[in-house]
Amino acid sequence: MTNNANVHLVTGATGTVGRQIVLELLNRGHSVRALTRDPAKAGIPGFPDGVEVVRGDLADPASLVPALEGVTGLHLITFDGGGFAALETGPEIVRLAAAAGVHRITVLNGGGDTPLQDAVTGSGIPWTVLMPVEFMANALAWAEGIRAEDTVREPFVGRLSAMVHEGDIGAVAAVALSEDGHGGQTYLITGPEALTIHDKADALAGARGRKIEVVELTEAQALEQWRAAGQSEEVIGFLLEVYGNTPPEGRTPIGTVAEVTGRPARTFAQWAAENADAFRRTA
Structure with a gap:
């Protein structure tokens, strides 16, 4: 274990948000531990030197004792990394x-x-709840169809989303973990714009340098597509609800990122430019 007296432990460190929290903390000069159930099989390329990878499992709180040594800031996820079931071990984790x-x-x-x-x-313990809306990284689900057919196939193409760059979630978390003044806060985190499916496709097309067609699916076609992709009925019901009737908080940009971090939230066009290669044909 590192001997630094100001260490931050990030659980879910290999996930979309956890990875960004690790990188943001490291960029801010903090000592970071990345928790994984199996360091040997973590599959975490891209972590810079200086990130300490440690073993632990939130479903087995006793396994966290060594990882918590000397920790001042702790980031938690609420589900079991194995089966995504809601964790019941919160009281013991908090005690430790x-x-x-x-x-x-x-x-x-x-x-x-x-x-x-x-x-x-x-x-x-001073706590901050991070409540992000749709991740910009969710657009990676379109990558295969865009590479193969230059096409996005989705229902409810006019729905608005104030989707947020995962790096901005990481930035808000890093500030809340390392600075005073954020205890007892629940932060709704959005991007700076409310975008339709067409808006997102246009941004991706501009980034990759090739046009993308949007094909609107009926609800029945969407159900067929999601089931073919292996989505559970629970997830499908959630998607129908949030896509068909997106709540105001999911489609209304607010200034949390700027207020907490001191810089503007990143746009989807910026995200598209950073990830353009994922949407380009390889041949």
């Missing part, structure tokens, strides 16, 4: 965090109240 002297905790909201989030917000 308090015993280790953790000063601040951030929690990535799991879509509603969860046992772990409830344990954290009732813990007495």
Whole structure:
């Protein structure tokens, strides 16, 4: 373990958001531990030198004791990394965090109240709940269809989304973990624009240098596509609800990123430029 007295432990560190929190903390000069259930099989290329990879499993709180040594900031996810079931181990994790002297905790909201989030917000340790809307990285689900057919096939193509760059979620988390003044806050995190499917396709087309056609699916066609992709009925029901009737918080840009980090939220055009190669044909 590192001997630095100001260490931040990031759980879910190989995920879309967790990876960004690790990188943001490191860029800000902090010592970072990335928690994984199996360091040997973590598959985490891209972590710079200086990130300490440690073993631990949120479903087995005793395994966290060594990882929590000397930790001042702790980022938590609310689900089991193996099966994505809601974790029931929150009270024990919080007890261990308090015993280790953790000063601040951030929690990535799991879509509603969860046992772990409830344990954290009732813990007495300064906490911040991160509540991002749709991730810009979700557009990677279109990559195969765009590479093969220059096409995006989606229902409800006129729906608006204030989707957020995953790096901005990481930036908000890093500030909340390392600076005072964010305890007891629930931060809704959005991007700077409300975009339709057509808007996103146009941004991706501009980034990759090739036109993209948008084909609107009926609800029945969308169900068939999602089931063919192996989505569970629970996930499909969620998608129908949020895509067919996106709540105001999912389609209304707000200034959390700028207010917390001191810089503007990144646009989808910026995300598209950063990830353009994923949408380009290879031959």
